[in-house]
Amino acid sequence: MSSNSSITKADPAILLQQLRAVVDSPEEFAADRQEIVRLARKATVMLEDPFEMFQRLAYSALPLVTVRVAQDHKIFQTLVENKDGPTSAAVLAEKTGINPTVLDSLLEYMTTQHMIEESSPQNYVPTKLSNILLAPLFVDGVVHFHDNCLPAFNALNYSLSNPTDPRTAFEVGQNSPTDFYTWLETHPVQGAAFHRFMEAQFASLPTWLDVVPFGTEYAQLTDPETPVFVDVGGGNGQQCVALQKKYPTLIGKVILQDRPAVLEKAITGQEVERMSYDYLTPQPIKGARAYYFRQIFHNNNDAVCLQILQAHIPSLSPSSVILIDDKVLPDEKPEGGAVEYTAGLSLAMLVMFKALERRESQWRKLLGDAGLEIKAIRRFTDFGDSIIVAGLK
Numbered sequence: 001m002s003s004n005s006s007i008t009k010a011d012p013a014i015l016l017q018q019l020r021a022v023v024d025s026p027e028e029f030a031a032d033r034q035e036i037v038r039l040a041r042k043a044t045v046m047l048e049d050p051f052e053m054f055q056r057l058a059y060s061a062l063p064l065v066t067v068r069v070a071q072d073h074k075i076f077q078t079l080v081e082n083k084d085g086p087t088s089a090a091v092l093a094e095k096t097g098i099n100p101t102v103l104d105s106l107l108e109y110m111t112t113q114h115m116i117e118e119s120s121p122q123n124y125v126p127t128k129l130s131n132i133l134l135a136p137l138f139v140d141g142v143v144h145f146h147d148n149c150l151p152a153f154n155a156l157n158y159s160l161s162n163p164t165d166p167r168t169a170f171e172v173g174q175n176s177p178t179d180f181y182t183w184l185e186t187h188p189v190q191g192a193a194f195h196r197f198m199e200a201q202f203a204s205l206p207t208w209l210d211v212v213p214f215g216t217e218y219a220q221l222t223d224p225e226t227p228v229f230v231d232v233g234g235g236n237g238q239q240c241v242a243l244q245k246k247y248p249t250l251i252g253k254v255i256l257q258d259r260p261a262v263l264e265k266a267i268t269g270q271e272v273e274r275m276s277y278d279y280l281t282p283q284p285i286k287g288a289r290a291y292y293f294r295q296i297f298h299n300n301n302d303a304v305c306l307q308i309l310q311a312h313i314p315s316l317s318p319s320s321v322i323l324i325d326d327k328v329l330p331d332e333k334p335e336g337g338a339v340e341y342t343a344g345l346s347l348a349m350l351v352m353f354k355a356l357e358r359r360e361s362q363w364r365k366l367l368g369d370a371g372l373e374i375k376a377i378r379r380f381t382d383f384g385d386s387i388i389v390a391g392l393k
């Protein structure tokens, strides 16, 4: 008996009716949202003919590219701010400064992606997507993926075909003599967008503080001079702020370490000490309760990660822990199929840093090779975000 035994025969009319209902009232399908999206995407691939499939593939860079144009030229903003109804193509041409004939093509493409809608000939209204793409988080994310990552993705094939070239795909694609983080220092728009994106991208998800009772596990019997929390490569310092918000009576030093140019823009107040530090060199803060690394190890290959760990091991006291906040992907691929986001993220690490996301057995080997013991791995999102608690054996 087939697993679809309750459905005797496919009925395109019913399917079309149901799909229209999804488009009109998506909220009614919220409970099955993910499975519907997964199947709808697969159904698209199964239904497309080769010509259609190829067109989709050939223009696959355009959604990101046109969003970047639309954000930069305030197309979404103009549509959303116009409370009087549709905005004409003429007004958009005036506001954007883009040649009207060119703009016509751009807007036409954007309507095919449901980023905007042509409500009547040459008149446009915003969609759900226009509004989402106006959020600062997604403006920064688009700048990062478009300006920083896209040239790197373009160079992946070169990189894999030339494995002896020491440059990352990022360095090849950007024709940059320096690594990504050094390059950011001379690209302030991209640097600021990247660090804000790092700060905010997971704001809607659970965090490590939901699974680590930091106050009771690591902040007992401290005095004001005890280094309680060292955020290594902490970027804008949002995790220091989150820790202090959750534990306002925490006693001890909270220290944010990063490159000097990044520290200058950090969001932390006086309560957080800022310290310029290169994590490849010996850790100057001795005997901290916790050395915390969020999204640091996935930027580095195993050899560099070992160097980072070795730079920290001499500073560990028996009560110190290394907290690694990164993806821990399962060793077995998920039954429902691979997850697009984490598979894509791994390739992003590859092109930007010649690194990859790690599976649990790879983490165990890495930390074992460094001579450290994994005391716990606590997962806190459905995407494998986890805190690895490691310390001296």
Ligand SMILES: C[S@@+](CC[C@H](N)C(=O)[O-])C[C@H]1O[C@@H](n2cnc3c(N)ncnc32)[C@H](O)[C@@H]1O
Pocket (backbone or CB within 6 Å): 181, 198, 199, 232, 233, 234, 235, 236, 257, 258, 259, 262, 277, 278, 279, 280, 293, 294, 295, 296, 299
């Ligand atoms: C992916 S970001 C993560 C930032 C922050 N931990 C977070 O999760 O939002 C990596 C950070 O490592 C910093 N970084 C890169 N190389 C570094 C080095 N050699 N020493 C210290 N920090 C470094 C970058 O400036 C950046 O802030």
